[in-house]
Amino acid sequence: MKKCREITELIERGSEERLPLRHRIEVKVHLMMCKLCRNFAKDTAFLDRLLKKINNFQQTQLTPSEKKQIKRKVNRSATD
């Protein structure tokens, strides 16, 4: 029987690929019995969402160096 280490690996993999039926059942049965792995499953899905949010943050916000560059440009144009 698979233990938590392998089960959590399968959960991770299952977030992107469709797992073989045997593995899907193993994960399901294990989760019914194991609160810690249930927490991991919940949290890894949560992290996926959060990591994607970061992606949006990066696209919609300027990085410090981008801001600096803009300020430099503004200053230069002010002294022209």
Added chain:
Amino acid sequence: MYNKKDVEHWVDEHADYLLRYAMTQINDRHQALDFIQDTYVSALKGVDNFEGRSTPRTWLTSILKRKIIDYWRKRNVRKTDVASHFFHDNGSDDGSWIIENAPTQSVASAEDRITAEEQVDELYRCLDQLPPRSKEIMNAKYMEQKKGEVICKEYDLSSSNFWVIVHRAKLLLRDCLQQKWF
């Protein structure tokens, strides 16, 4: 019972002893001296709560011991496999969670009491603590939203290696957030 002035005297009285003790645990004089220094700093902070139930030397040694244990724990986590920080790797418990580092709390359950901005901020900080290579790979997977197969080709990884890296990064991130939020 004791005060900050005493701590100063204890340097003269016990530092040599502490250094000898530290040297038996770590074979690095420079590092050992750092620990001795830290020990006295902690002692200074804690001296008001030291009730003198043991001798000052025993008390100082117990502080030093804790610092050395922490040091080894951190080193071992970095040096050995990340997974062995989270799962037992031998005996009848093999493959099951090490309870001190297990998801005893679900960080997702804290979602409602922490603002979205804070969540992202903390996650950034946790991402910074990942080993450089797994940070790059997480970046490719999430920021650049590349599929696993593409990342495997770019980084010359087997599919199972890739998932091992993602799995470990997730364990570390999750644990990092749990420590911050609970």
